[in-house]
Amino acid sequence: MILPACREVDVKIVPAVFLVLISMQSIAKTVEDVRVDGLVQMPSARAFDVIGFDEGKSYDSDKVYQAINSLFNTGYFSDIDVYEENSILVFDVVERPSIGNLLIEGNDLINTEDLERGLKLSGLEVGEIYKPETLNQIAQELQRQYYALGRYSAKIDIVVEDMPRNRTGITINIDEGETAKIVHINIVGNKDFDDEVLTEDFESRETGYWNPFSSADEYAKGKIEGDINTLKSFYLDKGYLDFSVVSSQVSLSADKRDVYIVINVEEGAPYYVNDLSLSGSLPIPEDNVWKQITHKKGDVFSRSEVTRIIEGISTELGNNGYLFTNVNVIPEKLENHTVNLSYQITPGPKVYVRRITFSGNSETKDEVLRREMTQFEGALAVHSKIQSSKRRIERLGFFGSVNLQTRPVPGTTDQVDIDVVVQEQPSGSIQASIGFSDDDGLIYGFGISKSNFMGTGNRLAFNASQSDDYTSYSISYNNPYFTVDGVSRGVRFYYQVSDYDDDDIEDYQIDKKGVELSYGYPLSDTQNLTFALAVQETQIDISDDPSNETEFFTNTYGDNFDDLIASVTWSDNDLIGGILPTNGYSTSVNLRASTPGSDQQYYKIGLTSEKYWNINNSSLWLFHAKARFGYGNGYSDSEYLPFYENYYAGGVGSVRGYGSSSLGPQNSYDSSSDEESSAMGGNILMVGTAEIIFPLPMVDDHKSVRTALFLDGGNVFTDTCYSVSTNCTEGVETSEFRYSIGLSWTWITPIAPLSFNIAKALNPDDDDDTDFFQFRLGTSF
Known part of the structure; x- marks a missing residue:
């Protein structure tokens, strides 16, 4: 610590009192007036109040001594002289300098605001009186904090400089050093379990343990204390009621880089x-x-x-x-x-709910939350209903966190209030985005959706997107509480133009436009049954050199269709976490079919299911699995599923690492054609993904950032080849499944949700198109 040369604290109590005694000649005298010279920081009124002398009152050496002590105890002064001048008692004071500037440099581990808050509590703040003795205490406290973090080589250097107008500048230079590594953890006294078993669940690891995302081998006092509690829990869970930790020692190497930990225990015997x-x-x-x-x-x-x-x-x-x-x-x-x-x-008395209040929902209306409550006001308070209410609100996806707190009503023993505290998160998005894949090129457009439109819980969405292959417009509105019983109603208008003209999909254009009306009926807290009816017009425009399959289909069934399409969907959704789920499951089964009297007769059955598992009870380490299956075919007069209703595989949302919609059965051409075979889709879909979601160590907000290692697999197949096809093989062949591994990264930024996928195709065929990288950028609000 470097301190500048400054006025030493010269109390001078004895000389001052000596002067007083000489002037008084040991006899009490009457004060005609009191004067204080040298005040700058302290107001004169306060100084006179501290001294405590009144005009016309007598004084003696004891009163003077008490006044001097009182002034010194304020901390404002470094020197005080007292003398009598013409029956006036004069206090000549020298004030300590005030703190004119305070800088903290070199701290990364401890937040500057936290340090400033601690310094303020110690009286070290700009404008306060400078007290040199405080600096030593602060340096020692900072050193202790860094020791607790395992930074035994940390150094604290405090520089004090004089400033004009009796002020002092203080700079605290912090060298945080390096975290000491745990070289060895030794447990002494254990007989029934070896060290490897006992330390398996420790947060601390010896330095030989390697994990690029872990700091387990870095010593921290709090972490070791937690590990000792883990050790106690291990033995108590095994029945060792007499188990005790006798002592624990931490030893440092000479260079303060290596830590050796010894934990002495007495096991006892199991009960x-x-x-x-x-x-x-x-x-x-x-x-x-x-x-x-x-x-x-x-x-x-x-x-x-x-x-x-x-x-x-x-x-x-x-x-x-x-x-x-x-x-x-x-x-x-x-x-x-x-x-x-x-x-x-x-048990205490039965408890009833007096009042339910909501807070934190600045956008969402109270009624949206209240209708999800299965616990009612005035009713018996039931634990399962309170927990069910919390879960239902979480499933809305509007809130980052939901807490239900029961609070006893003052003056009663049988009533509680329930406080529902939520933290709102973005419930809308603009999907109009900049996107790119090696295969599709630039993807752009505009789309806006709001799952909590004007705080009503209703969903409004408008999409207008375009890529090299398609243009799509749609607008939809859904009211999840069309009736008080939870019956939902939705309406959707859509128009799509698919103009395929690339190496992966045959060149043709399809125009679809229609309107769909749907009603959903709740079966339970998580299950729902939805019925929908759509009127759709479809027009096909094939190229000058069509494939055998598309030419056969349009020649047989035509190129313009008016269809009435009915669908029924059963869903069971218990996902928690909104845009980036952290727990729960979701399963849906859908049957979609054109009704009799439509120009087309076909049906499609789909199953989608996913689930999240917490790893080690952590919402940051997750395992996620998702699978999709689909089957479609024609019925009555239609032998085939329309080729434009085929399933496709490859790309984002399917098997990453392969070109978008590039997998599966290939079409065929006459020998006179110059076209090459490309993907035509199939009526059987089988794809799945498994992900390990993990936190990045440099990221603080894990609610908006997600990183995952994934394994994708699947393909599309057909069991009804066109009679004119020459490349088609019927049936599912597991040997044709395609697999990929990769890394995905998603960030819900304040401006836009940004996602990247880097994938490696594991078993591509020579004719497969691979796609290493995709990204997408949209806006969230």
């Missing part, structure tokens, strides 16, 4: 359950409580199992209105290493 009993008041049938107790006589005691049992009993009573149940377990250890467990239950 087994001898007897189980219930005590206290049981307002519900005893059998309902016993169903929650999974321990049996002779089982090894487990603290985690006991905790789960307590939660189960509390939930069972909470589902009967006893929301504030107190459940305790009293273990009685016996000499033969067995234990009696007595569950004490204190």
Whole structure:
């Protein structure tokens, strides 16, 4: 620490008192006036108040001594002289300098705002009086904080400089050093379990452990304390009720880079359950409580199992209105290493909900939240209904977080208020985007959708997008609560022009326009049944040199169709997290068919299912699996599924790493044609993906950023080849499945959702078109 030369704190109490004693000649004198010279920072009124002398009152050496002490205790002064001048008592003071500038440099691990907040509490702030003794305390405290983070080589250097007008500039230079690495973790005293088993769930790892996204081998005091608690939990879950951690030591190498950790333990022996009993008041049938107790006589005691049992009993009573149940377990250890467990239950009175309030929903109307509540005001408070309400609000996808808090009503024992606190997140998007793939080239257009239109919970969407292959316009509106019972109604108008003219799909153009009306009926909290009816006109314009298949289809069935298409969809959706789900599942089954009397007779059946699993109970490490299956065919007078209704595979949303819509059956041409075969799709779709979602270490906001390693697989097939086809093979051949691996990255930016996919095709055929990279940029609000 570097300190400048400055006026030393010369109290001069003894000389001052000596002067007073000489002037008074040890006799009390009357003060005609008091004067304070040298004040700059302290207001004179406060100085006179601290001194405490009144005009016309006598003073003696004791009063002067007390006044001097009081002035010094304010911290404002470094020097005080007292003398008498013409019956006036004069206090000549020298004030400490004030802090004119305060800089903190070199800190990355600890936020500057947090440091400034701590310095302020210590009195180190611009405008405050400079106190040199405070600097040593601050330097020591900063050093302790960095030690706790494993930065034993950190250095704190404080530079103090004089400034004009009796001010001082302070610069705190921080060299954070490097984090000490854990070289060895040694557990001493363990006999029944080896070190490898005991440290398996530790956050800390020895430096030989390698993970590019982990800092497990970096020492941190808090992390080791957590690992010791993990060790205790391990033994208690194995029945070792006498287990104890005797001591723990942390040793440093001479260069402060290596850490050696030793944990001394006493294991004891495992305990087994001898007897189980219930005590206290049981307002519900005893059998309902016993169903929650999974321990049996002779089982090894487990603290985690006991905790789960307590939660189960509390939930069972909470589902009967006893929301504030107190459940305790009293273990009685016996000499033969067995234990009696007595569950004490204190249910309290039945609780009713007085009021439900909502906060945090600045955009969403209260009624949108209230209609998702299965727990009602004035009704018995039921734990399962409260949890169900929370889940239903989360499934809306409008909120980043949802918390339901029960709050006792003051002055009552049987009433609670429920506070629903939400944090809104973007519920709309502009899909009009800049996109690119090696195969499709530039993709652009405009699309806007709002799942929470004007805070009503209704969905409004308009899309206008275009690429090298297609142009699409659609507008739709859906009201999820068309009736109070949750029946939804939606309407959609659409117009699509698909103009394929590339190496992967045959050259033809299809115009579709139509209108669709749908109604959805809730079957449960998560399940829904939707019926839809669409009137659609389809027009086909084939090229001058069509494939055998498209020419055969248009010659047989025509090129203009008016169809009435009905569909029914069953869905079960329990995904949580909105745009980037973190938990739950979703499954939907769809049947879509043209009705009798339409120009086309065909049907399509589709199944889509996905699920998220938390890895190690973390919402940041996830496993995600998704699969899609589809089958379609003609019926009645139509032998085939219309070729423009075929399924396609390859590209984003299918099998990444392969050209968009490039996989599957190929069309054929006459020998006189110059065209090469290209993908024509198929009436059977089988694709799936598996992803490991992981957090990036440099990212703080994981709700808007997602990174995943993926494995994609699948293809399209056909079981009804056209009679004119020469390249077609009927049936599903698993050997034709295509696979890819890669990395995906999605960022919900303030301006636009940005996604990248880098994929490597694992088993491409010589004729397959591969596509290594795609990105897309849209806007979220």
